[in-house]
Amino acid sequence: MLGLNRKDLTLFLVVLGLVVFAPFLLNPFPDASGLARFNAGYPDLMQRFVIFGIFAIGFNILFGLTGYLSFGHAAFLGIGSYAGVWMMKLLTVNIVPAIIASTVIAGLASLVIGFICLRRSGIYFSILTLAFAQMSFALAYSVLTPITAGESGLQLSLSDPRILDGAAGNSIPAVNFFGITMRDGFDWAMGGWVFTFNFGYYFCATLMLVAFYLSIRIFRSPFGMMLRAVKSNQQRMNYTGLNPKPYTLAAFVISGMYAGLAGGLMVAVDPLAGADRMFWTASGEVVLMTILGGAGTLIGPVLGAGMIKYFENIFSRLNERDLNAMFDFLPDGLQGAAVAVAQMFVGDGWLLTLGLMFMLVVIFLPGGLVEGGQRIARLFRRKRPARRGPDSDRRSPQPSPHPGE
């Protein structure tokens, strides 16, 4: 079905299920309970999950398949955002032209940047992309302020022309998709739980599913195979009559367009584009997401994006009072010590948690969270009585070596 084989179709349906039922799955704790702060089922965070999912899926097409580690992909995210806001300012607050423009303009930018950066490979390529991203950041922050509004960030205003909407009244109209505003939604209270269904989330989620589907098709296509060949052996590729350059450039542009789409969606749910979106830490974040989830795997980047965004938003909001409440069961002296230690890892210290987690994953699970899942699955399979004999394990496909090895 859908041109996918059974395994890929199952994976796609699992992701579809997760995305559709996310408002339930991410809200496992009743609202009144103390654990409710670990719930992630509110629109703002769910939107971030799927938007950064798109970003990471696109990045994985470049890094996971061709092995070219771009350290400047946030530039395309930012370019997409600015393009999106400008479309809303100039044409209409309907998000369709904004999203199309984000994708196309980020694609054009990645064509130019990719053409230059892909003259080198390995570490030099990474440095070149990083340089371009930092240049874009500097341009957006100070040089191109008429276009980017510099420090304050580009946002909608009453004086925008909005050619298609016509002149508005006294207020800026809400960003919408053919009349449905992105903030639209409803709450559904059930027992102690409140589930929030938000149109903006489902809109982004639909596009993420499309992006995910396209990435499966690319992975399984002859083009995807050529990209893996680029990573594996460029010398042989050359002597096989193939030119690796256009292949890598195409992968670069595709992943740039994914990043642009993600940037466009970010302004579609919150019409504000700032230069900090292009800062190099943002580029690093998508690298972390992809490696944490499993570079070169289909679902890995989505998992990685979800994981990092969860920690960023949940752990960073815990404070001393929450910790005191959590360690309430301990005797006084111990409670104080436990809180003091735990405090380093929450609030502003969430990056420390992330760093530790990243180290653990890279050291013990070089294939990322996906490898962790595979190992657990294998453990369960071994417990069942082996009917096919000891040979069966050897015939199953071996995990592909990690790019770092």
Next chain:
Amino acid sequence: MGILEVKDVNKRFGGLQALGNVNLSIAENSVHAIIGPNGAGKSTLLNCLVGKLIPDTGSVLFDGQSVLGRKAHEINQMGISRVFQTPEIFGDLTVFENVMIPCLAKRDGPFRMHAYEHMMDEADIVAQAAAMLDEVNMTDKRDMHAASLSRGDKRRLEMAMCLVQQPRLLLLDEPTAGMARADTNNTIELLRQIKQSRPITMVIIEHDMHVVFSLAERITVLAQGSPLVEDVPENIKGHPKVQEAYLGHAA
């Protein structure tokens, strides 16, 4: 005129004359070996044939067209395939994918953006690759990672990848270097079969005299960058100049 014509090729690296006035004519559908002691310029000559090095003077014509200054993939598209000293294969990919890639390259040229089809839907390519794997007796290994193959199988796979493109000229750079005797003999046998089953020209650069005399129909001996003798194997064996080049003046 031969399929490959090397005329007055000179190549100098600083003070070292790597190739001096090399003239070579390789007849179509023959097996031509180039031998010579270390430093004789064999690899330099090969690199000139595949466009990796550009000679200072002279010309290299394949089927009447110059190969000089062309990129590796363009030279392959002209009909020249190359086997490396250490097998160059796509280690992260499966054996079957390794053979599919050259099929696609032959059909679609250096670049084609077919990102939406499924690999296995390319029926003609799948059939071609399967037939080739069958010919080199590797059908049972088709889903293995190429990197996990034995050295001999890697060589076999690399040959399959070259042959599936039906090249007119196959360049082999020490195809048995570092191989055990049994693997060497298997490779010789494979090359014989290949030669018998299709019209193909082979140029072999080799150290191992056993391989050379088992396969070659014609041999060129290089010494200090220049061709010393060119003849059929029987005459090369006892040629005094060859023995001198290999063993020094005392012989």
